[in-house]
Amino acid sequence: MSTTMQKRNIALLGCTGSIGISSLEVIHRHGEHFQVQALAAGNNIDLLRRQIRIFSPRRVSVREAEDARRLSSEFPNCRFFHGREGLERLVELETLDTVILAIPGTDSLAATVTAIQRGMRLCLANKETMVAAGDLINAALDRSGAEILPVDSEHSAIFQALADNPREAVHRVILTASGGPFSRLPAAKFSCITPEEALAHPVWDMGQKISIDSATMMNKALEMVEARHLFRLNPHQIDILIHPQSIVHSLVEYSDSSVIAQLGLPDMKLPILYSLTYPWRLTSGYPSLDLAKISRLDFHEPDTGRFRSLGMARHVLERGGNSGAVFNAANEVAVEAFLAHRISFADIFDIVEKIMYNADFEVPDSLEEVESTILETKRKTGELIAKEF
Numbered sequence: 241m242s243t244t245m246q247k248r249n250i251a252l253l254g255c256t257g258s259i260g261i262s263s264l265e266v267i268h269r270h271g272e273h274f275q276v277q278a279l280a281a282g283n284n285i286d287l288l289r290r291q292i293r294i295f296s297p298r299r300v301s302v303r304e305a306e307d308a309r310r311l312s313s314e315f316p317n318c319r320f321f322h323g324r325e326g327l328e329r330l331v332e333l334e335t336l337d338t339v340i341l342a343i344p345g346t347d348s349l350a351a352t353v354t355a356i357q358r359g360m361r362l363c364l365a366n367k368e369t370m371v372a373a374g375d376l377i378n379a380a381l382d383r384s385g386a387e388i389l390p391v392d393s394e395h396s397a398i399f400q401a402l403a404d405n406p407r408e409a410v411h412r413v414i415l416t417a418s419g420g421p422f423s424r425l426p427a428a429k430f431s432c433i434t435p436e437e438a439l440a441h442p443v444w445d446m447g448q449k450i451s452i453d454s455a456t457m458m459n460k461a462l463e464m465v466e467a468r469h470l471f472r473l474n475p476h477q478i479d480i481l482i483h484p485q486s487i488v489h490s491l492v493e494y495s496d497s498s499v500i501a502q503l504g505l506p507d508m509k510l511p512i513l514y515s516l517t518y519p520w521r522l523t524s525g526y527p528s529l530d531l532a533k534i535s536r537l538d539f540h541e542p543d544t545g546r547f548r549s550l551g552m553a554r555h556v557l558e559r560g561g562n563s564g565a566v567f568n569a570a571n572e573v574a575v576e577a578f579l580a581h582r583i584s585f586a587d588i589f590d591i592v593e594k595i596m597y598n599a600d601f602e603v604p605d606s607l608e609e610v611e612s613t614i615l616e617t618k619r620k621t622g623e624l625i626a627k628e629f
């Protein structure tokens with residue numbers, strides 16, 4: 241290991257979303273350590289334009305070909321791409337060593353594997369990719385020597401609590417969950433929840449998909465599966481604890497009953513920074529955690545009766561194979577339908593369960609097979625919603 245932190249040359253996939261914006265704040269603040277080489281956005285072209293002016297990336301990818309064409313004439317020194325292939329073109333840039341993956345969903349699956357094959361550091365803020373294709377991603381990691389640094393606050397906490405402790409001494413990991421905005425609402429009222437209510441998270445300020453996932457606790461379910469793959473745990477080693485203040489980000493219990501936790505204010509810039517600087521720590525300048533001021537931290541068991549998402553996670557953990565891809569794809573379609581006011585909040589659980597428990601079990605051995613499971617599941621979920629909801 242060298243004695244100083246190397247400058248990181250970064251591709252940021254998902255630069256206009258909540259994690260993307262926070263990542264650019266971190267990069268800007270510590271500009272002497274980081275260089276943005278490539279940016280990928282969806283449809284928020286106005287914000288992207290401002291970001292291009294500030295960070296002068298060499299390559300940029302957007303969702304639509306038309307936007308790529310328009311931007312090319314505005315920024316002649318930058319190369320523009322579009323679509324899912326565009327993401328791969330960014331990751332192929334030779335001068336890169338780091339990719340921040342912050343696009344929700346599974347569109348960045350191929351780009352993720354390409355980044356791993358190229359031996360880069362992957363700062364992973366996307367959980368759906370690991371849930372859908374964790375076994376294949378881990379196999380690619382073993383072959384290439386690339387490293388994954390978790391950005392999700394819970395997984396960053398586990399990563400830090402694991403540190404250099406012997407893996408065989410890990411008894412279990414405990415992921416904390418804020419419980420979301422409806423942690424105390426009776427299940428009978430779930431069908432009346434509007435998308436607007438579900439989007440207002442009490443602690444974290446996040447994008448739409450993850451806000452709905454937090455409200456259903458599907459987010460925690462995805463995180464349980466993500467943890468399994470990231471840290472190569474057995475299903476029984478993964479537990480959940482509700483912790484409304486989101487100060488203790490997660491804990492690891494060892495075989496001697498010692499528990500190591502990681503704490504911090506709920507601000508995604510902290511785990512983003514750590515994923516970029518590991519194994520070093522920079523002077524962040526962010527506010528200190530004042531536990532005397534917070535004065536109390538609460539913990540309680542999750543209610544798996546009201547939040548059936550946690551039972552679904554157990555099913556995926558036990559089953560493995562294609563069950564993560566099916567679970568995640570069904571949830572993505574259900575969330576979209578809920579946001580479009582086509583189904584109720586309570587329907588999300590019914591739809592995902594119905595699709596998941598009726599799916600054929602397979603063990604995918606290629607990315608193409610995972611992709612086709614995702615497409616097939618999305619089609620079936622769309623049909624189910626059209627027919628029965």
Ligand code: MG
Binds near residue numbers: 392393394463
């Ligand atoms: Mg999280």
